[in-house]
Amino acid sequence: MKRMMHIFENKLIEQRLIAEDTAIFGEREGSIVWNRTTRLTDILESVFNSLNISSLLYSRPAEPYWSLLEYLCESSFPVLHLRDNETRTFLHDIPILRDFDPAAISTELRRRKSVYVLGHGIVTHGTMTSEQAFVNYSSICFSAFVKFFADYLVHIRAGEASAAEKETMKRVLDNLSPMNEINDKLLTGPFATEEDVYRAVSEAGKPVVRHGLVDSVMGNVSYLWNGVLFISQTGSFLDALEKCIDPCPIDNSSCAGITASTELPTHLAIVRGTSKKAVLHGHPKFSVIMSLFCEKHDCPNIDACNTKCVEQRYLGDIPIVPGESGTGKFAIVNTVPPALADSRGAIVYGHGVFTTGAVDFNEPFQNLVDIESMARTGYFNLI
Amino acid sequence: MHGWTGRILKIDLDSKKVSEENPGKGVYEKYIGGKGLAGYYLKDHITKAWNDPEMPLLLFNGPLSGTQSPTSGRMTVMSRSPQTGTVGDASVGGKFGTRMKNAGWDGIIITGRSGSPCGIEISDDRVSFTDASLLSGKLTGEISSILGEKGSSAVTGPASENGVKFSSVIFDRHYAAGRNGLGLIFAAKNLKYITVKGTGKTEVADPEGLKKAREDILRLAAASPVVMGELGITNYGTAAIYDLMDSRRMMPTDNFRKTHFDHAKEMNAAVYKHKYHPKRYGCMGCHILCKKMTEQGEALPEFETMNHFSSLLLNTDTDTVMEANRLCNEMGMDTISAGATLAAYSEIRGKILSGDEIVRLIADIGLGRGNGKALGAGSFDYAAAMGKPEASITVKKLELPAYDPRGAYGMALGYAVSTRGGCHLRAYPIGSEILRKPVPTDRFSFSGKSMIIKISEDANAVVDSLTACKFIFFGASLEEYANAYSAVTGCETSGQELLRIGERIYYAQRMMNAANGFSSVHDDLPARFFNEDGSSGNGIEISRINRDDFIAARSLYYSVRGLDENGIPRKEMVKELGLT
Numbered sequence: 034m035k036r037m038m039h040i041f042e043n044k045l046i047e048q049r050l051i052a053e054d055t056a057i058f059g060e061r062e063g064s065i066v067w068n069r070t071t072r073l074t075d076i077l078e079s080v081f082n083s084l085n086i087s088s089l090l091y092s093r094p095a096e097p098y099w100s101l102l103e104y105l106c107e108s109s110f111p112v113l114h115l116r117d118n119e120t121r122t123f124l125h126d127i128p129i130l131r132d133f134d135p136a137a138i139s140t141e142l143r144r145r146k147s148v149y150v151l152g153h154g155i156v157t158h159g160t161m162t163s164e165q166a167f168v169n170y171s172s173i174c175f176s177a178f179v180k181f182f183a184d185y186l187v188h189i190r191a192g193e194a195s196a197a198e199k200e201t202m203k204r205v206l207d208n209l210s211p212m213n214e215i216n217d218k219l220l221t222g223p224f225a226t227e228e229d230v231y232r233a234v235s236e237a238g239k240p241v242v243r244h245g246l247v248d249s250v251m252g253n254v255s256y257l258w259n260g261v262l263f264i265s266q267t268g269s270f271l272d273a274l275e276k277c278i279d280p281c282p283i284d285n286s287s288c289a290g291i292t293a294s295t296e297l298p299t300h301l302a303i304v305r306g307t308s309k310k311a312v313l314h315g316h317p318k319f320s321v322i323m324s325l326f327c328e329k330h331d332c333p334n335i336d337a338c339n340t341k342c343v344e345q346r347y348l349g350d351i352p353i354v355p356g357e358s359g360t361g362k363f364a365i366v367n368t369v370p371p372a373l374a375d376s377r378g379a380i381v382y383g384h385g386v387f388t389t390g391a392v393d394f395n396e397p398f399q400n401l402v403d404i405e406s407m408a409r410t411g412y413f414n415l416i
Numbered sequence: 417m418h419g420w421t422g423r424i425l426k427i428d429l430d431s432k433k434v435s436e437e438n439p440g441k442g443v444y445e446k447y448i449g450g451k452g453l454a455g456y457y458l459k460d461h462i463t464k465a466w467n468d469p470e471m472p473l474l475l476f477n478g479p480l481s482g483t484q485s486p487t488s489g490r491m492t493v494m495s496r497s498p499q500t501g502t503v504g505d506a507s508v509g510g511k512f513g514t515r516m517k518n519a520g521w522d523g524i525i526i527t528g529r530s531g532s533p534c535g536i537e538i539s540d541d542r543v544s545f546t547d548a549s550l551l552s553g554k555l556t557g558e559i560s561s562i563l564g565e566k567g568s569s570a571v572t573g574p575a576s577e578n579g580v581k582f583s584s585v586i587f588d589r590h591y592a593a594g595r596n597g598l599g600l601i602f603a604a605k606n607l608k609y610i611t612v613k614g615t616g617k618t619e620v621a622d623p624e625g626l627k628k629a630r631e632d633i634l635r636l637a638a639a640s641p642v643v644m645g646e647l648g649i650t651n652y653g654t655a656a657i658y659d660l661m662d663s664r665r666m667m668p669t670d671n672f673r674k675t676h677f678d679h680a681k682e683m684n685a686a687v688y689k690h691k692y693h694p695k696r697y698g699c700m701g702c703h704i705l706c707k708k709m710t711e712q713g714e715a716l717p718e719f720e721t722m723n724h725f726s727s728l729l730l731n732t733d734t735d736t737v738m739e740a741n742r743l744c745n746e747m748g749m750d751t752i753s754a755g756a757t758l759a760a761y762s763e764i765r766g767k768i769l770s771g772d773e774i775v776r777l778i779a780d781i782g783l784g785r786g787n788g789k790a791l792g793a794g795s796f797d798y799a800a801a802m803g804k805p806e807a808s809i810t811v812k813k814l815e816l817p818a819y820d821p822r823g824a825y826g827m828a829l830g831y832a833v834s835t836r837g838g839c840h841l842r843a844y845p846i847g848s849e850i851l852r853k854p855v856p857t858d859r860f861s862f863s864g865k866s867m868i869i870k871i872s873e874d875a876n877a878v879v880d881s882l883t884a885c886k887f888i889f890f891g892a893s894l895e896e897y898a899n900a901y902s903a904v905t906g907c908e909t910s911g912q913e914l915l916r917i918g919e920r921i922y923y924a925q926r927m928m929n930a931a932n933g934f935s936s937v938h939d940d941l942p943a944r945f946f947n948e949d950g951s952s953g954n955g956i957e958i959s960r961i962n963r964d965d966f967i968a969a970r971s972l973y974y975s976v977r978g979l980d981e982n983g984i985p986r987k988e989m990v991k992e993l994g995l996t
Contacts, residue, residue: 037864062867063975085874085915087867122635125895144898144910160893161848161868165855267641268852281647286686288647289659292852295639298646359639360650 036060038068038088041167048248049095049210050174056092060163076135077156083139086158090166093154096208098174101181104201106149113149116183117321118339118383119251119358120176127173147173171249178318179383181205182412183325189416190328212409215244215402222310222393230258234278237313237394238271246315246401247271252385253294254394255312257304260284264293264300271315295359302370303389309373311390313397317405319412324353324380326415339363339382349407353380378404418621419479419905420444424457425521427536427543429605430469430528434543437525445907446994449478449522451505452881452921454494455928457525458503462928466498467604469529475570475610476523477513478883482618482701484626485900486633486892487885489514489699493570497596498604499581499753499794500812500837501932503925504596507841507880509699509707510588512612515568519614530606537566538612548608552577555746559609560589567613573748576603578784580792582753582815586745590707590715591699594750595814596836621906629899633892634703640891642851643704649887650696653708654719655685657851661723664850664859665956666823668816669727671759672809672942675820675950675958677727683734688716691734704887717741717751723818724755729762729769736771740778747782753794754778756815760795760807761787809942812837812934821941822950822958824849826857826865829969833869833939833983835925843872844886853890862969870976874918881921920993923978927985927995936983939970 038058045051057077058068065081067074073091081089094102106113106129113127128141130150138156141148146169147157155173159165185202188194194202217240220233237254241247252271255264262281269277281290283301290297300312327338327346334341339355340363346353352372356365369387372379377400378388386404390396422444424437439453447453454474464471473495480488491513497504516524519540526536535546551559556573563569568588576583576599583599584592593599602608620626637643644650661667662680669677677683688694694708694716708716717725717737725731725740744751758777762769769777780788791798795815799808809816814837821828826845834842845868849859857868875894879886884897894911902908941961950958974981978989990996 060864061976062864063972084912085871085919087864087871122632122639125632143912144895146895159855160871162855162857162864168855266852266856268856285647287659287681288652288656288685289663291642291645291647291656291660292850293641293645293647295641295645297641301646357635357638359641360644360646361638364638 036066037163041163042068044167045092045170048171050098050171051092052095056090058163058166059089061087073133076133079135080138080142080156084142084158086160088159088163088166089156090158090163090170091154091156092170094174097205098177099154100201100204100208102149102177103151104197105177105181106151108197110151113177115176115180116325116383117176117179119316120172122358124169124172124176149173168249175248175316175318179321179325182318182322186322186326186412186416210245212406215240217398219394219398221395224258224393227258230256230263231278233394234263234265235274237311237398238265238274240398241313241315241401242270242272244402246317246405248316252315253296253300254314255294255300255304256394257283257310262301262304264290264297266292267294296365298360298364298366299369299387302366303373303387308391309389310392311394311397313388313394313401314385315401316385317401317408319408320348320380320386320405321383323348323408323411324382324384342382348380348404348411350376351378351380351404351407352376353382355382356384358384380404417441417444417905418619419483420449420522421517421520421616423521424523424525425538425543427524427526428528429526429530429534429607432530432545444479446917447921448878448881448917450476450492450881450883451494451507451877452917453523454492454505455503455921455924457523458494458496459924459928462496462503463931464496466496466501466601469605470527471496471601471604473526473601473605473607474523475512475516477517478881479905480882480884480900481513482517483620483904484630485701485884485904486630486637487699487702487704487888488883489701490883490885491516492880492883493585493593493598495598495601497598497836498600499597500814502812502836502934503928504598504836506593506595506598507883508585508587508591508593509702509885510591511568511700512570512587513883514700515612515614517614517618518616519612520616524610526605526607528605533606533608535609535611536607538610539567540614540616551608556586556748557589557746560586563609563611566611569609569611571609571748572599572602573746573782575747575749575782575792576600578782578792579603580749580781580784581794581797582750582757584748584750586748590709590745592745592750594752595839597750599748618904620904622903625903626900629896629903632896633888633900636896637704637888637891640853642853642890643887644891649706650704652685652689653694653706653716655688655708655716655722657719658684658722660850661818663954664823665951665953665958666820667727668723668818668820669951670730671728671763671807672816672820672944673763673948675823676953679732680727682732683722683726683737687734692716692738699885702885704885706887714738714742715745720818721751721755724752724759725774728755728759728818729774731769731771731774733771736774739775743775743778743782747778749782752817753815754781756809757791757795757798760799760809761791763807764799764802764804806943809944810838811941812938814838819846820950820958821945822961824859825862825961825969826859826868828941828945828961828966829862829865829973830869832941832966832970833973835922835929841886842876843869844876845869845872847890851890854893862965866969866972866976869973871915873922874915876918877921878914878918881917920995923985923989923993924995926977926979926983927990930984936970936974936981939983941966
C-alpha cells in the first residue's frame with residue numbers, strides 16, 4: 034500500500050532536500066508503520082508514542098542545507114530564530130539539541146513543530162497527516178538557507194564574518210546548484226475557453242517549482258478570465274494544481290473561493306481595474322535574501338521592517354515593499370498592487386516576489402526568473 | 417490563582433440557597449474549564465433522568481475568559497441531553513462567559529427545581545431570585561429587552577415551556593446554545609432566565625507573554641483565507657461556506673435525498689449581503705466578528721440555518737429563511753433540529769412546504785399546537801411515530817447539520833462517533849476535508865481519518881475548555897494557544913500537553929455515555945447514506961458510503977481512542993487518563 038509518507042519522502046528527494054534512503058518516516062493509524070528500520074527507529078518510536086500525532090519524520094538534510102544548518106544551529110544554540118516572514122509566522126523558531134535523546138526530542142516537539150539535533154538533522158511531525166511533516170521540513174530548509182545567506186552578507190560587509198562562517202559558505206557554494214538559463218515556454222494567451230484557463234494556471238506553477246522558485250506549499254498563481262479570477266487554493270502545491278484551482282467571481286457574487294490562496298485579496302487588487310490578467314507569486318530565495326539586506330542602521334523602524342518600512346527600496350528596477358500575508362492594516366494587499374502599477378514585479382520584504390502579465394504566464398514567469406537572477410548576481414557582487 | 421478565580425457558584429433552586437465550591441488548582445489543571453470542568457461536575461449525576469431535580473445545569477467559562485486572548489468570549493452550557501440521553505453540551509458566544517468571570521465565578525452549578533417560574537440575577541457575589549411568572553409565554557427577544565441592564569442574559573422561550581425536545585437557550589439576545597435541547601433543562605428547573613454582571617478582572621500571570629501569544633494568533637488568523645479572507649467568515653459570516661458546500665456537491669438537499677441544490681446561487685451569502693446589508697457583530701473579546709446583523713438588529717442566519725431552511729426544504733425564498741431563523745430564536749429552539757424535523761415531515765407527507773407553511777409550522781412547534789406538538793419531539797420520534805423512521809436523518813436522535821457525509825468521509829465518521837449525537841463540531845473534519853485547514857485531506861477516503869477524528873476531538877475539547885472559538889483554529893493552533901494559556905494561568909504547558917487534557921475530557925464523555933448504555937450500536941449513520949447515492953456532477957461523483965469501509969474506520973477509531981470493540985471505555989485507559 035502506497036502511504037502518504039512514501040509520497041512525501043519522494044517529494045523531499047525530488048526537491049533535493051534529502052538524499053535517498055536517509056529519511057525515517059512513520060505514520061500511525063492503529064499501529065505505527067515506518068518506511069524503513071534503522072538503529073534510530075526505536076528511539077523515534079518512543080518519541081512517536083509520547084506524542085498525540087499522526088506522523089513523524091527524521092532525516093539529515095542534503096547539502097547545502099546540511100552544512101548551513103549545522104553552522105547556524107551550532108552558533109545559535111539552543112534556538113534558531115528565523116528571518117523570513119511566512120516561515121517565522123507558523124514555525125516561530127526551531128529548538129536545537131546536542132543529543133539524539135528521545136526524552137529531549139519529545140519535550141521540544143510537545144511545544145514546537147520541529148527540532149534540530151546537531152550532527153543528525155531535523156525531526157518534525159504532522160499532527161494530522163504526513164504532509165504537515167513534509168511542509169515543516171521543507172520550510173526549515175528554506176528559512177535556514179535564507180537566514181544563512183542574509184546573515185553572511187551582513188557579517189561580511191561589516192567585516193565580522195568568522196572563519197567558521199566563511200568555511201561554511203565555501204562548502205555551501207560548492208554544493209549550490211548553478212542558476213542555468215531558463216527559457217520554459219508556457220501556454221500562449223489569450224485563452225478562448227475556461228478549460229484553457231484551468232490548463233494555463235496548472236501549467237504555470239510547474240516550472241516555478243521545478244526551478245526552485247518556490248518551496249513546499251508556498252506561492253500562488255491566478256488568471257482573470259471573463260470576470261472570474263482562477264486562483265490556486267490555499268495550501269496547494271504549485272506543481273500539482275489540477276484539482277486545486279478556485280474560480281472566484283471578481284464581483285464577489287459567490288464565496289466558493291473561500292478555499293482560495295491567502296493572497297486572494299492581493300491578486301484581486303492587482304487585476305481589478307487594470308489590464309493585468311496573470312499573476313505569479315513565488316518565493317525565490319535570493320530575492321528574499323536581498324530584500325532583507327538594508328544598511329540603514331539608524332532606522333526607527335528597524336525592528337518592524339516587514340510592516341513599517343517607509344523607505345523607497347529597490348533591487349535594480351524592482352521595488353521592495355513591506356507587508357504581511359492575508360488581511361489587516363499591514364497586509365501586502367496595501368503595498369504590492371500599487372508597487373506593481375509601474376513595475377514588472379515587486380518584492381515583498383522577507384517574503385517573495387509578485388509578477389504580472391497582460392496576456393498569459395510567459396511574461397510573469399520570465400520576470401520571476403529575471404528578478405531572481407538579478408538578485409543572485411547582486412548578492413554575489415556584494416560579497 | 418491567575419486565569420481562574422477558584423470559585424464556582426452553586427445554586428439550589430429547591431431552597432433558593434447558594435454556596436461556593438473551590439475545586440483547587442489540581443482540578444483546574446486537569447480539566448481547564450468550560451467543557452472539561454463542566455463534565456467533571458456532571459459525571460457523578462449522568463445516570464439520573466434529565467428532569468431529575470438533582471441533575472445539574474452547568475454553565476462554565478474558561479481561564480482565558482475576560483483576557484486579551486483572542487476569541488475568549490465563549491463558554492459552555494452542559495447537562496444530560498433531554499433530546500439524546502447523551503452528555504449534552506453547547507459552546508455559546510456572546511458576553512455571558514466574560515461577565516460571569518467579571519462577577520468572580522468560573523462556573524455556575526444549578527440543581528433543584530423552583531416551585532414557580534423564577535429568574536436568577538447575579539451581580540458579583542450577590543445572587544437574587546425573582547418571580548418570572550409574568551415572563552411565561554413571552555418570546556426570547558422580549559424577555560431580553562425586559563431584562564435590559566441587569567447584565568448579560570441567558571433566557572428560554574415558549575418552546576421549552578411547551579416541551580420541545582430541541583429547545584435552546586438564548587444568550588444576550590442573539591447567541592444560541594442550540595443543540596441537545598438544553599432549554600428543557602431550564603424548564604425542568606422552572607428557571608426562565610439568568611443574568612450576570614460583575615466588576616472584577618481576570619488576573620493574568622504574564623501580560624507580556626499574553627501579548628506575544630495574542631500577536632502570534634492574530635497574525636495566523638489574518639493569514640487564513642477562511643477566517644479573515646476576502647470571502648471568509650469575517651466578511652460573510654458562516655454563510656460563506658454555503659457556496660462551497662454546493663460546489664463540492666455535498667449540500668444536504670430535500671431531506672438528504674440529494675446533495676446539490678439547483679437554486680444555491682439565489683440563496684448564497686452574497687445574495688443575503690446584497691439584500692439585507694448586514695453589519696459585523698461578534699462575541700466579546702473577538703475580532704473575527706462572524707455574526708451578521710441588519711441595521712434593525714435582526715441576525716442573519718448562520719450557514720446551517722441557511723441550508724436547513726432552504727435546500728433541505730427546497731425553499732427558494734430568503735425572506736422565509738430570515739423569518740424561520742428569527743422565529744426559532746424567538747421561540748427558543750434549535751434551528752438545525754427544527755429545519756431537519758420539518759424536512760422529515762415534508763418527506764413523510766410527500767409534499768414540498770411553502771414558505772408560509774414553514775413559518776407556520778415553526779410557530780406551531782414552539783407553541784405546542786396542531787402538528788407542531790408531534791414535531792416538537794424531534795425528527796426521530798416523529799418519524800418513528802409516523803411509521804417512517806428512515807425519514808429521520810439523525811445520529812443518537814440528534815438531527816444532522818449541513819454537511820452531507822457522502823461528500824466527506826471524515827465527517828461521516830465524526831458524526832457517527834460524536835458524544836452528543838449528529839454534530840459536526842466535535843471533530844469538525846470539514847476543516848481539513850473541505851476548507852484545507854490545517855492541511856488538506858482526501859475527503860473520499862477513510863484512510864487516516866480515525867486518527868484525524870480522534871486528535872481533532874481532543875483538540876476541540878481543549879478549545880471548548882479554554883474557552884476559545886473553533887473558527888480561529890483555521891489559522892492558529894494549540895501551539896499558540898498553549899502560550900496564551902501559560903501566560904494567563906502561569907501554568908507552563910504545550911500544545912501536546914493540552915491535547916492530552918483534551919483526550920481526558922473527551923474520554924470522560926465516552927464514559928458518561930457508556931454509563932447510560934451507549935455503545936457502537938449508537939455510533940452509526942442513517943441507512944440512507946449507505947444505500948443511496950448523492951447528486952454527482954461537475955466531475956464529482958457522490959456515491960453511497962461503503963458500509964464495510966465505514967465499520968473498519970470506526971473499529972480503527974475505537975482502537976486509537978482506547979475503547980473496546982464495542983466502543984466502551986477500557987479500565988486501563990480510564991486509569992491512564994486519571995479518570996478513576
